[in-house]
Amino acid sequence: MAIDLEVGRNTGRIEQLAALRADTGDTVVFPPGTLQDALGKMDALSDGAAFVIGHNLIAFDLPHLRAVDPNRRLLNMPVIDTLRLSPLAFPRNPYHHLVKHYQDGQLLGDRRNNPLLDAELALLVFRDQEDALKAMQDAAPDRLLAWHWLTTRDDTASGLDWLFMTVRRARVPSLAEAQAAIARLLAGVACHSASTRLIEQVAVEPTRVGWPLAY
Structure with a gap:
């Protein structure tokens, strides 16, 4: 399951979030609704998932989610952070072609904040990383x-x-x-x-x- 958050620069609060199951295509998007409702739906969406994927997930998304509600099940799931993995998978160009601002780990999307698109892009980055590592395994x-x-x-x-x-x-x-x-x-x-x-x-x-x- 891939997730992405948008957090207010001045408030530090989660303003938007999205989650996407690659295997089913099911999604959770906030807004609309309340943040707590969205977090509950994300927990339900995570049932049966092998791990959570995100770009800068460990340093950014997970701490913000934990600050809102540390008891969510998805916070105890295995994690793959594509930002950390990129220098291993792409040693000559660690900032994947989908990454727009490598200094803050943001992904290449449209000009407006779109966490669902960023979650989709994180999955694309991960698939490229997995392919690169498979090729590296042989060599x-x-x-x-x-x-x-x-x-x-x-x-x-x-x-x-x-x-x-x-x-x-x-x-x-x-x-x-x-x-x-x-x-x-x-x-x-x-x-x-x-x-x-x-x-x-x-x-x-x-x-x-x-x-x-x-x-």
Whole structure:
């Protein structure tokens, strides 16, 4: 399920939101109605969904939703944030062609705020990302193995476990497997002693170093 919010710059309040199920095409849009009614409908729409997708979802949409009502079921679902995933899927051009303002993570839509369109675009970005990672799996399996482990240490992005299992056709690797893959990737391109320290640090502080090392 993809979601998108529009929040007032001065008020910090949710002024518009939309949710879209890719598998059924069902949607929730606010306004019309009340915000609480829309959140209830979003919860119902999320039933049976594997994860929630959004662009800048972790840093923007989810905190605003949590501030309004921290008890919504969708807040406990696995998450895929296409903004975080873009530098991995598109390393030479991390700001996908649908992204208009990479500095604030907004998506390319029409000139008026349109959260339903942005939710649709987030799904398009995700599909391109999945295709790019599948192509990368054939060319650089160690990289995908390392990313699978490094990016799933943080529970807020646990939807990535599903994505990498789909792309790699394998479960999340063990720490030893991840460290071995990282060592192979760094061999000959980084200082051996520095690489050794970094690989050791992965085991000690996986949440802190996971995403920076993946990038």
